[in-house]
Amino acid sequence: MNKLITLGLVLALTACTQKVPQQRAVYLLLDTSGTYTEELTKAQNILNYLLATLDSGDSVAVARIDSGSFSEKDIIAKVTLDERPSQANQQKRAFKQRMDDYVKSVTRGSRNTDITGGLIQASEYLAETGAGEQYVLIFSDLEEDLAKGHIRDFPITLAGINVVALNVTKLRSDNIDPRDYLKRLARWQERVVTGGGHWQVVNDLERLDQLIASR
Structure with a gap:
């Protein structure tokens, strides 16, 4: 019996000393369909906030929501910040530049909007x-608008992930019947x-400080 008690204490102490990873990872999905491309300058402000908030060891990626978003080709930029602060700052500047270049390059929206694929x-x-x-x-x-033949009506595994909908603009049809929104x-x-x-849901972009937990 004493051996069982000792084993139980060892397991309990081991569980207590195991560290939960402290790093944060953020994946920003950008809608590039229709007139929503006009909102992308606001997304730049969101990214600027993220880059200022994230620390060494944290990860961030930005991807577009396209006609078929379950593909790495839609990732605009991704990085895990270096443990050295000076190197991490260089990575942040390079990341911001890639985002700025992308926003400038968007001249027209995608035909469809595969939000489910982007989430996966x-x-x-x-x-x-x-x-x-x-x-x-x-x-x-x-508003998900799938290309012909795309199947997305199935459960998505998002265990433990914090999903935040930002700047959910109202469609013209929502003004007719707000229940659609x-x-x-x-x-x-x-x-x-x-x-x-x-x-x-965070529609007030002045509340960006509520997006991710501080470390």
């Missing part, structure tokens, strides 16, 4: 980072929560 790609990236805090920021009106938000919330994730 985001969850895979976040899992690979091994970060303790994981976030997907969706900069979109949340509310249904759209409710549908995505259900998919995220059912997949094990956490859901939040």
